[in-house]
Amino acid sequence: MTNIVLFGKPGAGKGTQAEFLKGKYNLTHLSTGDIFRFNIKNETELGKLAQTYINNGGLVPDEVTIKMLQSEVEANPDSAGFLFDGFPRTIAQAEALDAFLATKNEKITATVALEADDEILVARLLERGKTSGRADDQDEEKIRNRYQEYNEKTAPLIGFYKEQNKFYAVNGIGTIAEITERLSNVIDNL
Numbered sequence: 249m250t251n252i253v254l255f256g257k258p259g260a261g262k263g264t265q266a267e268f269l270k271g272k273y274n275l276t277h278l279s280t281g282d283i284f285r286f287n288i289k290n291e292t293e294l295g296k297l298a299q300t301y302i303n304n305g306g307l308v309p310d311e312v313t314i315k316m317l318q319s320e321v322e323a324n325p326d327s328a329g330f331l332f333d334g335f336p337r338t339i340a341q342a343e344a345l346d347a348f349l350a351t352k353n354e355k356i357t358a359t360v361a362l363e364a365d366d367e368i369l370v371a372r373l374l375e376r377g378k379t380s381g382r383a384d385d386q387d388e389e390k391i392r393n394r395y396q397e398y399n400e401k402t403a404p405l406i407g408f409y410k411e412q413n414k415f416y417a418v419n420g421i422g423t424i425a426e427i428t429e430r431l432s433n434v435i436d437n438l
Protein backbone atom coordinates (compact mmCIF):
# COMPACT_ATOMS: atom_id res chain seq x y z
CA MET A 249 0.00 0.00 0.00
CA THR A 250 1.02 3.59 -0.58
CA ASN A 251 0.04 5.81 2.34
CA ILE A 252 0.75 9.49 1.87
CA VAL A 253 0.34 12.29 4.40
CA LEU A 254 -0.42 15.53 2.58
CA PHE A 255 0.93 18.15 4.95
CA GLY A 256 0.76 21.93 5.15
CA LYS A 257 -0.53 24.98 6.94
CA PRO A 258 -4.19 25.98 6.72
CA GLY A 259 -4.91 27.04 3.15
CA ALA A 260 -1.72 25.50 1.73
CA GLY A 261 -3.76 23.65 -0.89
CA LYS A 262 -4.02 20.16 0.64
CA GLY A 263 -7.67 19.64 -0.29
CA THR A 264 -7.23 21.10 -3.76
CA GLN A 265 -4.27 18.87 -4.56
CA ALA A 266 -5.87 15.79 -3.01
CA GLU A 267 -8.64 15.96 -5.60
CA PHE A 268 -6.04 15.40 -8.34
CA LEU A 269 -3.73 12.99 -6.54
CA LYS A 270 -6.37 10.56 -5.29
CA GLY A 271 -7.41 9.59 -8.83
CA LYS A 272 -3.91 9.64 -10.24
CA TYR A 273 -2.56 7.24 -7.60
CA ASN A 274 -5.79 5.38 -6.79
CA LEU A 275 -5.71 6.44 -3.14
CA THR A 276 -8.58 6.84 -0.70
CA HIS A 277 -8.69 10.51 0.30
CA LEU A 278 -9.37 11.01 4.00
CA SER A 279 -9.75 14.66 5.00
CA THR A 280 -10.44 14.97 8.70
CA GLY A 281 -11.65 18.55 8.17
CA ASP A 282 -14.19 17.39 5.54
CA ILE A 283 -15.37 14.56 7.78
CA PHE A 284 -15.87 16.95 10.70
CA ARG A 285 -17.74 19.44 8.49
CA PHE A 286 -20.00 16.64 7.18
CA ASN A 287 -20.81 15.68 10.77
CA ILE A 288 -21.45 19.30 11.78
CA LYS A 289 -23.81 19.78 8.82
CA ASN A 290 -25.70 16.61 9.73
CA GLU A 291 -25.79 17.54 13.43
CA THR A 292 -24.33 14.22 14.57
CA GLU A 293 -22.95 13.77 18.09
CA LEU A 294 -19.43 13.94 16.64
CA GLY A 295 -20.34 17.13 14.81
CA LYS A 296 -21.72 18.76 17.94
CA LEU A 297 -18.58 17.84 19.82
CA ALA A 298 -16.22 19.13 17.13
CA GLN A 299 -18.08 22.30 16.22
CA THR A 300 -16.88 24.65 18.94
CA TYR A 301 -13.24 23.71 18.46
CA ILE A 302 -13.40 24.09 14.69
CA ASN A 303 -15.36 27.34 14.66
CA ASN A 304 -12.78 28.95 16.93
CA GLY A 305 -9.84 27.70 14.91
CA GLY A 306 -8.68 25.20 17.54
CA LEU A 307 -7.92 21.51 17.09
CA VAL A 308 -10.47 18.86 17.99
CA PRO A 309 -9.13 16.69 20.87
CA ASP A 310 -6.76 13.91 19.82
CA GLU A 311 -8.78 10.99 21.20
CA VAL A 312 -11.88 12.03 19.20
CA THR A 313 -9.93 12.63 15.99
CA ILE A 314 -7.85 9.46 16.21
CA LYS A 315 -10.93 7.29 16.80
CA MET A 316 -12.72 8.89 13.85
CA LEU A 317 -9.74 8.45 11.52
CA GLN A 318 -9.30 4.82 12.48
CA SER A 319 -12.94 4.03 11.76
CA GLU A 320 -12.64 5.71 8.34
CA VAL A 321 -9.63 3.51 7.51
CA GLU A 322 -11.54 0.43 8.73
CA ALA A 323 -14.45 1.43 6.50
CA ASN A 324 -12.20 1.11 3.42
CA PRO A 325 -10.71 -2.39 3.75
CA ASP A 326 -10.08 -2.79 0.01
CA SER A 327 -8.25 0.48 -0.42
CA ALA A 328 -4.96 0.43 -2.35
CA GLY A 329 -3.67 3.15 -0.04
CA PHE A 330 -4.64 6.35 1.73
CA LEU A 331 -4.08 10.03 1.17
CA PHE A 332 -4.29 11.58 4.62
CA ASP A 333 -5.26 15.27 4.44
CA GLY A 334 -5.23 17.23 7.69
CA PHE A 335 -4.18 14.21 9.74
CA PRO A 336 -1.99 13.76 11.70
CA ARG A 337 -1.84 17.24 13.23
CA THR A 338 -0.13 16.42 16.52
CA ILE A 339 2.68 14.11 17.55
CA ALA A 340 0.15 12.01 19.49
CA GLN A 341 -1.92 11.58 16.33
CA ALA A 342 1.15 10.62 14.29
CA GLU A 343 2.20 8.03 16.86
CA ALA A 344 -1.33 6.65 17.02
CA LEU A 345 -1.45 6.43 13.22
CA ASP A 346 1.87 4.55 13.06
CA ALA A 347 0.71 2.12 15.76
CA PHE A 348 -2.66 1.62 14.07
CA LEU A 349 -1.12 1.00 10.62
CA ALA A 350 1.39 -1.41 12.18
CA THR A 351 -1.52 -3.59 13.33
CA LYS A 352 -2.28 -3.99 9.62
CA ASN A 353 1.36 -4.49 8.64
CA GLU A 354 1.21 -1.10 6.98
CA LYS A 355 3.10 2.16 7.41
CA ILE A 356 3.28 5.73 6.19
CA THR A 357 5.16 5.80 2.90
CA ALA A 358 5.90 9.54 2.91
CA THR A 359 4.78 12.91 4.17
CA VAL A 360 4.66 15.55 1.46
CA ALA A 361 4.38 19.19 2.52
CA LEU A 362 3.11 22.19 0.59
CA GLU A 363 5.16 25.20 1.61
CA ALA A 364 3.94 28.82 1.50
CA ASP A 365 4.19 31.99 3.57
CA ASP A 366 1.49 32.66 6.15
CA GLU A 367 0.50 36.02 4.70
CA ILE A 368 -0.30 34.56 1.28
CA LEU A 369 -2.32 31.80 2.89
CA VAL A 370 -4.24 34.08 5.25
CA ALA A 371 -5.24 36.17 2.21
CA ARG A 372 -6.40 32.99 0.41
CA LEU A 373 -8.57 31.94 3.34
CA LEU A 374 -10.10 35.38 3.83
CA GLU A 375 -11.00 35.34 0.14
CA ARG A 376 -12.48 31.81 0.37
CA GLY A 377 -14.42 32.84 3.52
CA LYS A 378 -16.48 35.27 1.45
CA THR A 379 -18.19 32.47 -0.45
CA SER A 380 -17.46 29.11 1.22
CA GLY A 381 -19.55 29.60 4.34
CA ARG A 382 -16.78 27.96 6.38
CA ALA A 383 -17.14 29.32 9.89
CA ASP A 384 -13.39 29.11 10.52
CA ASP A 385 -12.61 31.29 7.47
CA GLN A 386 -14.95 34.11 8.47
CA ASP A 387 -12.62 36.43 10.32
CA GLU A 388 -8.93 37.00 10.59
CA GLU A 389 -8.75 36.23 14.32
CA LYS A 390 -10.04 32.68 13.80
CA ILE A 391 -7.69 32.20 10.88
CA ARG A 392 -4.74 33.43 12.98
CA ASN A 393 -5.74 30.96 15.71
CA ARG A 394 -5.42 28.15 13.19
CA TYR A 395 -1.85 29.27 12.39
CA GLN A 396 -1.01 29.43 16.08
CA GLU A 397 -2.33 25.89 16.53
CA TYR A 398 -0.30 24.81 13.51
CA ASN A 399 2.90 26.37 14.85
CA GLU A 400 2.49 24.94 18.35
CA LYS A 401 1.08 21.49 17.68
CA THR A 402 1.49 20.56 14.02
CA ALA A 403 4.87 21.99 12.96
CA PRO A 404 6.74 19.53 15.29
CA LEU A 405 5.61 16.77 12.93
CA ILE A 406 8.17 17.99 10.40
CA GLY A 407 10.95 16.81 12.71
CA PHE A 408 9.02 13.64 13.52
CA TYR A 409 8.88 12.60 9.86
CA LYS A 410 12.37 13.90 9.03
CA GLU A 411 13.77 11.57 11.69
CA GLN A 412 12.10 8.72 9.82
CA ASN A 413 13.45 10.00 6.47
CA LYS A 414 9.89 10.36 5.25
CA PHE A 415 9.55 14.12 4.89
CA TYR A 416 9.47 15.85 1.49
CA ALA A 417 8.52 19.46 0.77
CA VAL A 418 7.47 21.24 -2.39
CA ASN A 419 6.85 24.90 -3.18
CA GLY A 420 3.11 25.47 -2.67
CA ILE A 421 3.00 28.66 -4.71
CA GLY A 422 2.17 28.45 -8.40
CA THR A 423 -0.70 27.23 -10.51
CA ILE A 424 -2.63 24.22 -9.28
CA ALA A 425 -1.29 22.16 -12.19
CA GLU A 426 2.32 23.16 -11.45
CA ILE A 427 1.95 22.10 -7.84
CA THR A 428 0.31 18.79 -8.78
CA GLU A 429 3.34 18.12 -10.97
CA ARG A 430 5.76 18.91 -8.13
CA LEU A 431 3.89 16.57 -5.80
CA SER A 432 3.70 13.87 -8.46
CA ASN A 433 7.46 14.05 -8.99
CA VAL A 434 7.97 13.31 -5.30
CA ILE A 435 5.43 10.48 -5.21
CA ASP A 436 6.72 8.91 -8.44
CA ASN A 437 10.22 8.75 -6.97
CA LEU A 438 9.24 7.07 -3.71
Ligand code: AP5
Pocket residue numbers: 256257258259260261262263264265280281282284301302303305306307308309313333334335336337338341372373376384394420421422423424427
Ligand atom coordinates in the same frame (compact mmCIF):
# COMPACT_ATOMS: atom_id res chain seq x y z
P1 AP5 B 1 -9.08 21.38 7.59
O1 AP5 B 1 -10.30 21.25 6.80
O2 AP5 B 1 -8.02 20.35 7.46
O3 AP5 B 1 -8.53 22.85 7.34
P2 AP5 B 1 -7.08 23.46 7.16
O4 AP5 B 1 -5.91 22.63 7.47
O5 AP5 B 1 -7.20 24.75 7.88
O6 AP5 B 1 -6.97 23.52 5.67
P3 AP5 B 1 -7.90 24.14 4.63
O7 AP5 B 1 -8.97 23.21 4.22
O8 AP5 B 1 -8.34 25.51 5.06
O9 AP5 B 1 -6.83 24.35 3.51
P4 AP5 B 1 -6.13 23.33 2.52
O10 AP5 B 1 -4.68 23.22 2.81
O11 AP5 B 1 -6.91 22.07 2.33
O12 AP5 B 1 -6.24 24.23 1.24
P5 AP5 B 1 -7.37 24.25 0.12
O13 AP5 B 1 -7.04 23.27 -0.93
O14 AP5 B 1 -8.71 24.20 0.75
O15 AP5 B 1 -9.41 21.48 9.17
C1 AP5 B 1 -10.38 22.37 9.64
C2 AP5 B 1 -10.50 22.25 11.13
O16 AP5 B 1 -10.93 20.91 11.48
C3 AP5 B 1 -9.19 22.44 11.93
O17 AP5 B 1 -8.90 23.78 12.17
C4 AP5 B 1 -9.51 21.67 13.22
O18 AP5 B 1 -10.37 22.40 14.05
C5 AP5 B 1 -10.30 20.47 12.69
N1 AP5 B 1 -9.40 19.35 12.38
C6 AP5 B 1 -9.16 18.83 11.14
N2 AP5 B 1 -8.26 17.84 11.24
C7 AP5 B 1 -7.93 17.73 12.55
C8 AP5 B 1 -7.02 16.91 13.25
N3 AP5 B 1 -6.27 16.00 12.63
N4 AP5 B 1 -6.93 17.09 14.60
C9 AP5 B 1 -7.68 18.00 15.25
N5 AP5 B 1 -8.54 18.83 14.61
C10 AP5 B 1 -8.66 18.70 13.27
O19 AP5 B 1 -7.09 25.71 -0.49
C11 AP5 B 1 -7.33 26.86 0.26
C12 AP5 B 1 -7.78 27.98 -0.68
O20 AP5 B 1 -6.72 28.31 -1.56
C13 AP5 B 1 -8.96 27.59 -1.57
O21 AP5 B 1 -9.80 28.69 -1.75
C14 AP5 B 1 -8.30 27.16 -2.88
O22 AP5 B 1 -9.14 27.35 -3.98
C15 AP5 B 1 -7.11 28.10 -2.92
N6 AP5 B 1 -5.95 27.52 -3.61
C16 AP5 B 1 -5.54 26.22 -3.58
N7 AP5 B 1 -4.42 26.07 -4.32
C17 AP5 B 1 -4.11 27.31 -4.78
C18 AP5 B 1 -3.06 27.79 -5.60
N8 AP5 B 1 -2.09 27.00 -6.08
N9 AP5 B 1 -3.02 29.12 -5.87
C19 AP5 B 1 -4.00 29.95 -5.39
N10 AP5 B 1 -5.03 29.54 -4.64
C20 AP5 B 1 -5.08 28.23 -4.33
